[in-house]
Amino acid sequence: MLKVDRVSKFFGGLAAVMDVSLEVLQGEVVGIMGPNGAGKSTLLSLISGELKADKGRVLFRGRPIHGLKVHEVCRMGIARTSQIPQPFLSMTVKDNILVAALYGGHNSPQGAKELIEEVLETVGLTCRADSFAGELTEIELKRLELARALATDPDLILLDEVAAGLTEEEIPQVLNVLQTLRKRGITYILVEHVIDVLVNVVDRIIVMKEGQKIAEGDVKAVMEDERVIEAYFG
Incomplete structure (x- = not known):
């Protein structure tokens, strides 16, 4: 459904996203995690059309969308939420x-x-x-x-930290909604800091650090990856 092919985005000479590739299949739920400043939200913006990639391509159902405006991407079937409603x-x-x-x-x-x-x-x-x-x-x-x-x-939803700002009591409520979407076969990418939310809904996780993808795989494999442990716990 979605293919991100070696995209990069620079701000003032600094790489916010560097040479990142990923694919999302129909009906799949993919999580993206990483420390602050890893480039997660920037990557979503490159997919949604809010930002234009300096390098690389974004394809949706085989069609290039990296040159389209936000409303054009939306009408092709990609929606995005914001961290702050x-x-x-x-x-x-x-x-x-x-x-x-x-x-x-x-x-x-x-x-x-x-x-x-x-x-x-x-x-x-x-x-x-x-x-x-x-x-x-x-x-x-x-x-x-x-x-x-x-x-x-x-056809695809980009969810940007839906649990941000919520209390411990409120997080299970938003988790229930995400699980409902999954049961209905809705395809989405979930950027999230709350790991408990990620591991309960995603099929696989992509981990970013300093603009680069450092790991990808199922929940167990990623959580045991030494590069991920180093990124989060030093």
């Missing part, structure tokens, strides 16, 4: 999701209605559909951010 606070939850659905290519509000109801149920926000986004708790904002991504009806 950015909904329209003065709009209701339902209307926030509607805007995302229309942005994703749905032709009319009526045509998006069934999708919105399904998305609300998936993320557990049905009872908050008519609440204003500005009234939501942190965990509810995370759910709304995910709902907005799902509303674009994507």
Whole structure:
């Protein structure tokens, strides 16, 4: 489905991402972990079109997308969430999701209605559909951010630290949503610092350090890799 082929991104001569390659198959859940500054979020931005690669290619279903704009990538079937949710606070939850659905290519509000109801149920926000986004708790904002991504009806979702800022009590709630997505066969890449979240949902993990991929494999193999242990624990 997705192929990232030796992409690099430089800022002021410094490499944020250097010669990284990866592939994601249909229905697969791939985790990306690494210390702060490893280039994880930058890599997602190169896939989503928010940043342009200085070197390398990004292919989605065999088509190059590394030169496309964000909305063009979205309409090809790739959605992304942000670490810090950015909904329209003065709009209701339902209307926030509607805007995302229309942005994703749905032709009319009526045509998006069934999708919105399904998305609300998936993320557990049905009872908050008519609440204003500005009234939501942190965990509810995370759910709304995910709902907005799902509303674009994507083939692939890029999830950027969905557990960031949550309490220990709230993390299992977002984990339940991620497991629901997995059970429904939704393909996604999950960048995450909370290792307990990663190991409970992903098929395999990619580890980055200083802009480079240093390890890749199933959870057990990666967690026992000396390069990963060194990156996290010195």
